[in-house]
Amino acid sequence: MDVESKSCACAAPTPVQGDGFWKSGGWLLIALPTWFALYFSLKPLADWLAFRVLGLQAGSRLGEAVAFFVYDGPKVLLLLGLVVLGVSFVQTFISPERTRDLLATRTGAWSNLLASLLGIATPFCSCSAVPLFIGFVRVGVPLGATFSFLVSAPMVNEVALFMLLSLFGWRIALLYAVTGVAIAFFSGWVIGKLRMERHLEPWVMEIPYEAAEADGRSMGFPGRLGLAVQATRDIFAKVWLYVLAGIAVGAFLHGYVPAELLARFMGKSAWWSVPLAVLIGVPLYANAAGIIPIVQVLLAKGAALGTALAFMMAVTGLSLPETVILRKVLRPTLLTTFLGVVAVGIILVGFLFNVLM
Amino acid sequence: MRIEILGTGCAKCKLLAERAEEAARGIGADYTLVKVTEYPDIVARGVMTTPGLVVDGVVKSQGHVPTVAAIQELLR
Numbered sequence: 001m002d003v004e005s006k007s008c009a010c011a012a013p014t015p016v017q018g019d020g021f022w023k024s025g026g027w028l029l030i031a032l033p034t035w036f037a038l039y040f041s042l043k044p045l046a047d048w049l050a051f052r053v054l055g056l057q058a059g060s061r062l063g064e065a066v067a068f069f070v071y072d073g074p075k076v077l078l079l080l081g082l083v084v085l086g087v088s089f090v091q092t093f094i095s096p097e098r099t100r101d102l103l104a105t106r107t108g109a110w111s112n113l114l115a116s117l118l119g120i121a122t123p124f125c126s127c128s129a130v131p132l133f134i135g136f137v138r139v140g141v142p143l144g145a146t147f148s149f150l151v152s153a154p155m156v157n158e159v160a161l162f163m164l165l166s167l168f169g170w171r172i173a174l175l176y177a178v179t180g181v182a183i184a185f186f187s188g189w190v191i192g193k194l195r196m197e198r199h200l201e202p203w204v205m206e207i208p209y210e211a212a213e214a215d216g217r218s219m220g221f222p223g224r225l226g227l228a229v230q231a232t233r234d235i236f237a238k239v240w241l242y243v244l245a246g247i248a249v250g251a252f253l254h255g256y257v258p259a260e261l262l263a264r265f266m267g268k269s270a271w272w273s274v275p276l277a278v279l280i281g282v283p284l285y286a287n288a289a290g291i292i293p294i295v296q297v298l299l300a301k302g303a304a305l306g307t308a309l310a311f312m313m314a315v316t317g318l319s320l321p322e323t324v325i326l327r328k329v330l331r332p333t334l335l336t337t338f339l340g341v342v343a344v345g346i347i348l349v350g351f352l353f354n355v356l357m
Numbered sequence: 358m359r360i361e362i363l364g365t366g367c368a369k370c371k372l373l374a375e376r377a378e379e380a381a382r383g384i385g386a387d388y389t390l391v392k393v394t395e396y397p398d399i400v401a402r403g404v405m406t407t408p409g410l411v412v413d414g415v416v417k418s419q420g421h422v423p424t425v426a427a428i429q430e431l432l433r
Contacts, residue, residue: 128420
């Protein structure tokens with residue numbers, strides 16, 4: 001059993017159920033056009049539903065809030081579906097194991113930069129933060145680079161970027177990507193310079209460790225598509241409620257909250273709004289998908305760009321559950337340094353944009 | 358055979374355990390299924406992403422939940 005199973009571990013066969021043309025990807029030929037047809041008829045459909053079927057008054061508060069919700073809800077969910085499917089497909093080519101191997105041989109600032117960039121595309125789930133962290137440091141990835149990756153992976157993830165791109169345009173998406181990578185780079189670089197290896201929990205370095213061979217899944221298109229569909233389903237099951245809740249909050253703000261009010265609290269003139277947005281954002285646990293609808297309305301209602309971006313980065317990049325999980329491998333000094341450095345980075349980015357734009 | 362499911366109890370880990378059991382029964386294997394839920398034990402097996410599937414000490418998959426058919430291939 002032993003010898004045999006070792007040899008077949010590397011050549012895991014394609015996970016396809018059935019083999020017909022439809023099952024192996026042919027359904028995309030129907031699904032994609034349907035998606036586009038739906039997406040581009042959403043606005044008239046939503047207006048028809050809100051103002052004709054429900055009989056609400058166009059221009060009234062309730063009417064505008066409801067019309068916003070029935071338009072934005074399906075729109076964001078549709079976008080999310082296509083984006084996550086595409087991204088999950090691409091991610092079947094990228095694995096944390098490969099990222100780790102790329103980083104293991106680097107040192108210095110380059111390792112931080114590379115880790116921040118790889119964090120964008122490498123699939124990452126905060127539930128795997130601990131084994132991933134140990135896997136990185138135990139094969140020789142510098143501690144600083146490991147942190148760069150840990151900051152960048154949840155914050156500048158590709159789903160967030162595509163959502164920003166489709167809802168706000170390429171300028172804001174690019175700004176978010178560049179500043180997010182910069183924060184990841186500098187946080188990791190600072191932690192590396194501080195030489196905080198001794199602030200790891202002792203078991204991290206003491207436990208016998210031998211990296212398992214990555215399951216080099218050699219699979220064809222149907223296999224990858226199958227995995228991508230499954231991942232999309234998983235993510236959807238997890239986030240759809242958050243997304244709808246986010247849009248409901250957005251719809252309420254859209255219909256009921258006057259622009260002047262938000263502008264006063266979150267506009268450029270209120271400098272303290274940036275640190276406040278970060279403070280509010282950290283304990284909030286939502287992923288990019290749930291937070292973007294809210295950011296959309298904040299911006300439309302006069303919140304400053306820097307404040308809105310800082311809020312989004314704090315929500316996605318720093319989260320309470322992940323902090324609790326990381327406490328298993330980081331001693332309090334290192335954990336607070338990590339949180340502090342990232343928070344300061346986000347606040348600086350917020351200020352920068354409020355001053356520049 | 359000894360099937361180990363590595364993971365701290367997230368939804369995916371439970372799904373993997375269910376599928377592994379179904380797969381093992383499907384091929385009539387004589388098996389014991391163990392859930393490995395503590396971080397040091399998970400890490401000691403060398404995986405970086407959960408859920409992980411380990412059969413007789415060999416890591417067969419990590420970071421995703423294979424289909425029942427795929428797990429059957431991995432068990433053979």
